[in-house]
Amino acid sequence: KVHTIACIPGDGIGVDITEAAVQVLQKLSQTLGAFEFDFTTFDWSSEKYKERGWYMPEDGLEQLKKFDAIYFGAVGWPDVPDHISLWSLILPIRKALSQYVNVRPTRILRGTESPLMKCSRSDLDWIIIRENSEGEYSGQGGTTHENTPFATATEVSIFTQPAIERIMRFAFETAKSRPRKKLTMVTKSNAQRHGMVLWDKVFYQIKEEYPDVETDKMLVDAMTVRMVLHPQSLDTIVATNLHADILSDLAAALSGSIGIAPSSNLDPTRKNPSMFEPIHGSAPDIAGKGIANPVGAFWSAAEMVRWLGYGEAADGLMECIENVTGAGIKTKDLGGFEGTKRVTDAVCAEIEKT
Amino acid sequence: KVHTIACIPGDGIGVDITEAAVQVLQKLSQTLGAFEFDFTTFDWSSEKYKERGWYMPEDGLEQLKKFDAIYFGAVGWPDVPDHISLWSLILPIRKALSQYVNVRPTRILRGTESPLMKCSRSDLDWIIIRENSEGEYSGQGGTTHENTPFATATEVSIFTQPAIERIMRFAFETAKSRPRKKLTMVTKSNAQRHGMVLWDKVFYQIKEEYPDVETDKMLVDAMTVRMVLHPQSLDTIVATNLHADILSDLAAALSGSIGIAPSSNLDPTRKNPSMFEPIHGSAPDIAGKGIANPVGAFWSAAEMVRWLGYGEAADGLMECIENVTGAGIKTKDLGGFEGTKRVTDAVCAEIEKT
Numbered sequence: 001k002v003h004t005i006a007c008i009p010g011d012g013i014g015v016d017i018t019e020a021a022v023q024v025l026q027k028l029s030q031t032l033g034a035f036e037f038d039f040t041t042f043d044w045s046s047e048k049y050k051e052r053g054w055y056m057p058e059d060g061l062e063q064l065k066k067f068d069a070i071y072f073g074a075v076g077w078p079d080v081p082d083h084i085s086l087w088s089l090i091l092p093i094r095k096a097l098s099q100y101v102n103v104r105p106t107r108i109l110r111g112t113e114s115p116l117m118k119c120s121r122s123d124l125d126w127i128i129i130r131e132n133s134e135g136e137y138s139g140q141g142g143t144t145h146e147n148t149p150f151a152t153a154t155e156v157s158i159f160t161q162p163a164i165e166r167i168m169r170f171a172f173e174t175a176k177s178r179p180r181k182k183l184t185m186v187t188k189s190n191a192q193r194h195g196m197v198l199w200d201k202v203f204y205q206i207k208e209e210y211p212d213v214e215t216d217k218m219l220v221d222a223m224t225v226r227m228v229l230h231p232q233s234l235d236t237i238v239a240t241n242l243h244a245d246i247l248s249d250l251a252a253a254l255s256g257s258i259g260i261a262p263s264s265n266l267d268p269t270r271k272n273p274s275m276f277e278p279i280h281g282s283a284p285d286i287a288g289k290g291i292a293n294p295v296g297a298f299w300s301a302a303e304m305v306r307w308l309g310y311g312e313a314a315d316g317l318m319e320c321i322e323n324v325t326g327a328g329i330k331t332k333d334l335g336g337f338e339g340t341k342r343v344t345d346a347v348c349a350e351i352e353k354t
Numbered sequence: 355k356v357h358t359i360a361c362i363p364g365d366g367i368g369v370d371i372t373e374a375a376v377q378v379l380q381k382l383s384q385t386l387g388a389f390e391f392d393f394t395t396f397d398w399s400s401e402k403y404k405e406r407g408w409y410m411p412e413d414g415l416e417q418l419k420k421f422d423a424i425y426f427g428a429v430g431w432p433d434v435p436d437h438i439s440l441w442s443l444i445l446p447i448r449k450a451l452s453q454y455v456n457v458r459p460t461r462i463l464r465g466t467e468s469p470l471m472k473c474s475r476s477d478l479d480w481i482i483i484r485e486n487s488e489g490e491y492s493g494q495g496g497t498t499h500e501n502t503p504f505a506t507a508t509e510v511s512i513f514t515q516p517a518i519e520r521i522m523r524f525a526f527e528t529a530k531s532r533p534r535k536k537l538t539m540v541t542k543s544n545a546q547r548h549g550m551v552l553w554d555k556v557f558y559q560i561k562e563e564y565p566d567v568e569t570d571k572m573l574v575d576a577m578t579v580r581m582v583l584h585p586q587s588l589d590t591i592v593a594t595n596l597h598a599d600i601l602s603d604l605a606a607a608l609s610g611s612i613g614i615a616p617s618s619n620l621d622p623t624r625k626n627p628s629m630f631e632p633i634h635g636s637a638p639d640i641a642g643k644g645i646a647n648p649v650g651a652f653w654s655a656a657e658m659v660r661w662l663g664y665g666e667a668a669d670g671l672m673e674c675i676e677n678v679t680g681a682g683i684k685t686k687d688l689g690g691f692e693g694t695k696r697v698t699d700a701v702c703a704e705i706e707k708t
């Protein structure tokens with residue numbers, strides 16, 4: 001079966017690691033023979049924006065809707081304000097394609113270690129479910145009295161019962177599917193009395209439907225402490241758009257490097273294509289140097305393969321990745337000495353062996 | 355000189371550690387003889403709320419205004435919703451008394467260690483300046499269609515030029531007063547395009563006034579990664595109300611325990627009393643058991659002494675605290691075996707020796 005994939009390398013190391021991921025995906029499909037990928041690359045980037053004045057063409061979202069999945073590198077470049085680049089590319093895709101769930105697993109890969117003294121590989125195995133469609137990323141708000149001494153700006157976070165319900169159900173289903181059946185819900189309802197209180201309330205409503213899932217509730221500030229000091233006490237985590245954004249970066253750091261962490265932007269109804277991207281950014285300082293860690297990109301690719309229906313192939317790819325990290329073939333951020341190409345070639349060689 | 359101090363122990367271990375802090379403050383004033391404290395204790399707590407229906411009397415804020423400083427324990431108890439307890443006590447005090455700066459220093463005390471593998475005592479010495487009057491804690495927002503399947507709630511964050519200017523100036527002054535003269539500004543202006551973009555803009559404006567301070571800018575998610583992986587690259591940090599709330603808990607965890615971290619809620623104009631409180635909460639699970647770590651409370655007391663004009667006495671008290679932790683007299687959260695009383699007595703004994 002042929003799957004059409006829209007590829008958006010974007011900016012900086014997004015380009016380096018997307019190339020690596022495509023290579024690995026092609027090797028995987030050729031080796032297994034059970035599926036094929038038909039990649040179409042879109043040159044939507046900050047560089048092109050500076051030339052053309054736009055990131056996506058007007059029918060960009062419509063074009064993307066025709067694909068089976070989207071593979072995304074990274075967006076953001078120093079000479080374009082970040083709020084322009086992100087609201088022109090990644091955020092509209094997440095929203096327009098109803099990718100209301102962002103799944104962010106974290107664990108310590110073979111051959112890598114946590115920067116924490118007391119955290120073995122089995123102590124940290126989390127999956128963060130991020131609300132991806134509203135909350136602090138609703139995009140509402142504005143500025144009054146701009147450029148005056150009393151300029152006043154607002155950011156309006158919107159939380160709705162249906163959107164909270166669907167993310168909670170997804171989180172409970174995820175927790176239920178894992179051995180520990182444990183869900184930690186994160187909020188800041190002590191300080192934020194409206195949206196966060198609704199979030200709490202819906203959590204308790206949906207919890208009734210899942211008597212077999214063990215739950216607890218954390219404030220986002222205290223959650224960072226728990227992640228650092230008691231990593232083994234956590235399993236599945238659900239949080240708002242902003243809180244999960246912060247916690248998933250922290251989670252990646254605690255598992256060794258932001259360079260390994262994947263994310264899946266899912267439309268669980270499957271009416272729209274889902275999008276897969278490493279959680280790291282475009283890293284202008286190391287872009288184009290051939291030293292970016294491609295592991296987060298490979299892991300994201302594995303999640304794409306899984307979403308397309310090939311769970312075993314996805315597990316197999318993860319195994320190959322861990323055989324490589326386990327053999328010490330790693331980039332600098334993981335304490336290794338290799339570049340992007342060497343890691344990519346090693347993963348391809350592992351795939352060939354399977 | 356006699357200083358009047360309003361003492362609000364509040365809930366849970368707030369009571370345990372406030373008692374310990376008062377004991378230490380009294381020992382300090384008696385030993386040094388240069389100042390005296392006149393404590394008035396207010397029984398404003400969740401327990402009393404359940405009896406009386408209120409946390410503070412109607413003229414509570416007026417009563418507090420008459421004091422030279424406020425010492426606060428903790429507030430929050432399982433059977434009162436957190437947004438009620440906090441918006442009835444701690445948050446109104448911060449706001450009504452114009453305590454627009456919250457200063458949160460973190461370092462690794464003698465005899466304690468970071469949970470990070472690569473983080474020696476000299477690698478982590480931060481001071482977080484938290485905007486304490488607006489932003490995500492503005493309190494605006496509401497709920498429409500409550501208790502229906504389409505309930506919709508908002509949280510409105512307000513950011514104003516004057517409030518951003520004053521916190522930025524305070525942050526630059528703080529950075530300037532420290533040996534490294536380095537300020538890191540945290541924001542999330544890539545996703546939040548209004549208030550956060552204003553925050554960035556004002557930062558660059560105020561930066562002009564401080565050419566001798568080295569600066570950089572981080573996104574809040576990436577900041578957690580940097581705190582974990584490159585702690586030595588940071589010194590003074592300025593962030594919004596919510597971001598700094600999250601980052602300061604993380605900072606405390608990375609320095610060993612949330613139980614040691616102090617906070618100063620300051621009105622730098624000195625028109626109103628400032629308030630000093632450890633950053634930990636009421637910890638219902640260990641309340642009243644005599645095992646709470648009083649170090650955060652002592653450090654907060656030292657910052658109060660400093661704010662009242664006695665810098666040397668404050669440094670002396672910190673020295674006594676570190677002599678005690680350095681001698682291994684510590685509570686369980688710091689890897690020790692002692693209770694609140696033993697640690698308190700040891701600090702008092704150190705003070706007597708000076």
Ligand SMILES: CC(C)[C@H](C(=O)O)[C@@H](O)C(=O)O
Nearest residue numbers: 086090091245279544545575
């Ligand atoms: C690039 C940015 C808008 C994005 C986010 O905040 O969602 C990124 O940090 C992420 O985690 O995917």
Ligand SMILES: CC(C)[C@H](C(=O)O)[C@@H](O)C(=O)O
Nearest residue numbers: 190191221440444445599633
């Ligand atoms: C208790 C709570 C409202 C408070 C806050 O969020 O400000 C606390 O977490 C703190 O850090 O002082």
